[in-house]
Amino acid sequence: MNPAILFILGVVFVAIGVAVSIALHEVGHLVPAKLFKVRVTKYMIGFGPTIWSKRKGETEYGFKAIPLGGYVAMIGMYPPNKEDGSVRPSSTGMFQTLASEARSAAHEEVGPGDEKRVFYKLPVWKKVIIMLGGPAMNFLIGLVLTAVLLMGFGVSSPTTTIADVSKCQVKQGETVDPNSAACQLTPAAQAKLQPNDVITGFDGKTVTSWAELTGWIRASAGKAVQITVERGGQSVTTQVTPVLSARPVIGDNGQQAKGPDGKPLYEEVGFLGIGAQTAMVPQPASSVLPMAGENIKQIAGVVLNLPARVVGVAQAAFSSEPRDPNGPMSVVGVGRAAGEVAAMQDVPVQSRLAALIGLIAGLNFALAVFNLIPLLPLDGGHIAGALYEGARRRIAKLFRKPDPGAFDIAKLLPLTYVVAGLLMAMSALLIYADIVKPVNLFG
Structure with missing residues (x-):
């Protein structure tokens, strides 16, 4: 489209x-x-001139021209003047006039029998x-x-299916030509792991989530372990040795954490060189x-x-x-x-x-x-x-x-x-x- x-x-x-x-x-x-039992005179969506309305019972329902809000009008939102019980203007002061006019508007539709249906009571x-x-x-x-x-x-979450396999071990901030002699293969590349492989086992344990697998990999630096993947409907087992590598420290907000000096934090953990495919997981x-x-x-x-x-x-x-x-x-x-x-x-x-x-x-x-x-x-x-x-x-x-x-x-x-x-x-x-x-x- x-x-x-x-x-x-x-x-x-x-x-x-x-x-x-x-x-x-x-x-x-x-x-x-x-x-x-408050008498509601209007239920309106929007402000300004009314473009459509219909009265049902004692309430007018409708839409106004400016759709930036709405309001419900109830009678008697403000009490009468405490001094004389009046809802009419009783002073020429600006602030008092504003209050008196608001009272008048709030009581305009108060009729006989509505005395107990006003909001302020x-x-x-x-x-x-x-x-x-x-x-x-x-x-x-x-x-x-x-x-x-x-x-x-x-929620979009990493799965146990491999999305990509890094070819070279690269230090933070450096780049290496994958076709050059400087490219030192990652453990995943050495083990010939492939995109779309589904990891089912690691070091004799069944893999049920990417987070679980990541924890095991990070704790296995320098240790040769068995890894099992499902590839094309067949189970394939090979050996990998995670290498010790500086990886970003991820905070609770999912972003890389920073130290007191504002610099990104890293930690030395086991590293394979694989990325996970994501899927919407209920x-x-x-x-x-x-x-x-x-x-x-x-x-x-x-x-x-x-x-x-x-x-x-x-x-x-x-x-x-x-x-x-x-x-x-x-x-x-x-x-x-x-x-x-x-x-x-x-x-x-x-x-x-x-x-x-x-x-x-x-x-x-x-x-x-x-x-x-x-x-x-x-x-x-x-x-x-x-x-x-x-x-x-x-x-x-x-x-x-x-x-x-x-x-x-x-x-x-x-x-x-x-x-x-x-x-x-x-x-x-x-x-x-x-x-x-x-x-x-x-x-």
Whole structure:
């Protein structure tokens, strides 16, 4: 298939995945809100002008022109003025006016019989569940997709089948002409091992995995051992003597480890001179949670350092510096990465599809973690406001003081607008950077 068409299909795949993820995030808010009898007036995907909507019961469901998010509108998000119980503007101050106008909008659709269906009158635990529902849905989507990825597609893992046999023993940093007298044959070449040989035995032990075999080879430097391979349907046994060689030390992240001085680490171990073929190996269910946890940990690290990361993106976008491949990306960057994956015709279709599913899973974990930042207008800001309300009510009860009532989160709207402005500016910067200086994920 034409690479351009494959690229477009990859972008469309991710676009649909993002849209579904946003829709389900809002379902995570919608369902508990309805279960707790809050009147939900709107369930919308996107922002701006409405391009399609349909009313079902008391809720209008629809799509808006700008597909960069979504929202669920609930009546009575903010309590009335504490002083007079009014939802109308009662002050000419800028901040007070912002809060009063927000209260008015929140109570516009409150009608007779809705007094007990407003959001602000809910118990704290119900408010937390409603606002936590969106991120929880994204966590669930990410977890399910991780399970599909690991248990259905598997992980690219080395097998016991030989992919290649090195001819010459080469010291780190050196090159040797395989046809010259300087080429000292590797133990594998001396034993005439061949690509596609399946190693079944080593030193009298049955080989069940590449990792197991690697450990035995590394521990057998200078020792002559029997190695058995299956070749063309026949079992062939020969003798090899692994040589002592400096090999890279691999860290827990799968990359070469470095010492305190920043230099790559090596260790003297046994060496044969063979490489393994890889295959997609399904993983057990027990691997899903650890993998999801590792993804969430990495994303949380990016979010915690987001200001510095965004500064790095800005520096790269307006200079010759390269982008950090582990830095934040916009949906444009994710779409571009998806297109590049889909267009890799030298990679099996199964592996490409697995990579695309992995992108959607990671995106959902990122949405969940980002939305839990305790700042309005994010879900985490509403959760923090509800927890603060609960804490001050408990303190008032402990000291036998009057119930302070619902926390007026509308008073934080000036901060909300500042945060929203910063988020829009960050989004614009990331989109620009993803266009002029995209992240190079594939070398």
